[in-house]
Amino acid sequence: MTADIRALTGVAIEEEVAAPQADARRADQRGVGHAVVHGMLWFFSQNAASRVVQAGSQFVLAWLLVPADFGLISLALTVSGIVSSAFQLGLDDVVLQRRHRMPIWFGTLFWLSVGPAMLCLVVLVCAAPVAARVYGHPQLAGLLMVVALGVPLRSFSVIPVTVIRARLDFRLLSVLGFAEVVVVNLATIALAAADFGAYSFALPIPLGAAVFSAAAWAITRTAMPRRRAHFHWTALLPKSLAVSGTRLITSLIGQGDAMVLGLVASDVRVGLYFFAYRIAAQPVRLMGSSVGSVLFPALIHLSREPLRQRDAAMVASQVLAIVVMPICFLQAALAQPFIGLVFHDDWAGAAIYIQILSVGLAFDAVSWVIGPLLPANGRFRSLIRYAMLNACVFLLLITIGATFSADYGVALGVAVYFTLFTPCVCYTVLNRVAPVSIRQYAAIYLVPAVPAAIGAFGSAYLLAPLGAPVQLVLAPVLALSFYAACIWHLAPGPVGYMLTRLRALRSRSN
DSSP states (O other): OHHHHHHHHOSOHHHHHHHHHHHHHHHHHHOHHHHHHHHHHHHHHHHHHHHHHHHHHHHHHHHHSOHHHHHHHHHHHHHHHHHHHTTOOOHHHHHHTTGGGGGGGHHHHHHHHHHHHHHHHHHHHHHHHHHHHHHTOTHHHHHHHHHHTHHHHHHTTHHHHHHHHHTTOHHHHHHHHHHHHHHHHHHHHHHHHTTOTTHHHHTHHHHHHHHHHHHHHHHHTOOOOOSOOOSSHHHHHHHHHHHHHHHHHHHHHHHHHHHHHHHHSOHHHHHHHHHHHHHHTHHHHHHHHHHHHHHHHHHHHTTTOHHHHHHHHHHHHHHHHHHHHHHHHHHHHHHHHHHHHHSOGGGTTHHHHHHHHHHHHHTTTTHHHHTTHHHHTTOHHHHHHHHHHHHHHHHHHHHHHHHHOTTTHHHHHHHHIIIIIHHHHHHHHHHHHSOOOHHHHHHHHHHHHHHHHHHHHHHHHHHGGGOHHHHHHHHHHHHHHHHHHHHHHHOHHHHHHHHHHHHHHHHHHO
């Protein structure tokens, strides 16, 4: 066996095999729950710091650039995101399920990640002039070529990142992610100050990918596969293609709104939408990505215990909804005075986008928890079927919206999709793991949403006559106080769970 492994990877594998196994045993001894909670805290801390950096960067860039620059980079990221997703085979998630024997697959994983990434670079360079002609922006071709350089640079990190995830070392993954965010945002601001326009967004992307990949290899000290793997790739490909297809479809959902909006609206409108979406999505990405990144490896540990897996997903969903809902509704309620007070008149049109998207994205948070259930249980075919259904409904809704209103129809279609359709799909997925009553599931959304909406919009309305500064300072205090009192009585179980976990973590740290 050792000789076969060495033939696949070209390295001394005995130590490589032993390390992940020892790491997995240590993770089991600590307990999956302990690792998940600590991982969530680390990811939350990293995401919180990253979102602060990104939000500050957005505010600075809004003064240095114009909405049209945001619109151009939005189109470039849309095209590159969809094309690059088509070349991601999804082998990392499949290999992660083989965590005790991962090094056997390192050669296959590396070459089937880097190879398609290089091909993706070629396709993007060739497609850049076509995209520029379709959208009517010649500058888009150059932006696409620069952004495309980040695809192969990012693919070099696939092995160390998979090793880190298998070790449940979320602290390291958090630090690496934050370092990349800082590098990219500082470079973007510096370039914007130097009048690089839309290229201020594009040029730092390959730089950040290179820094992340180099740091991941250096810190994990994972050996680079020296020979191309010739065997066993057929054992991974069927499941990986399902993961790849799902990522492509998810990318269509993530980028489809900007893609459609770019065809029917001006680049200024696209820029306002792109700016508003990045603000509105902050709380969901802050908490949701933390939970999703940590929960997937943990759910794999519980794949043979469906009741525990369901309960873990339910608790995480309740906690996430309780935290995210009030922030999203406050964003919607205070968007108008905030934009009017902080930014110049060119950005006034972004307020209504923030309002619409914030309400819709509040209901999307739970999908970050429920989404990992299917791949964690190896149900990759079901995963791609659900993804295809989601994409069809999403594209239908935003197309209908764009037909009725070129300016705001797409945003309304996105909000309807997140508010009405996504919860239905999540319920179906969760119910496949273990039965859940509709009443229990609906409470995850409705219990925090109703007091959050009443508190946020009620406070903003009552304080509006006092002016925007007073409204922005006092409305969150009143809204969150009202929300805290309501949620304490309406959801004592999840609130008690959060307080118990926080006390336990505090006692461990002492």
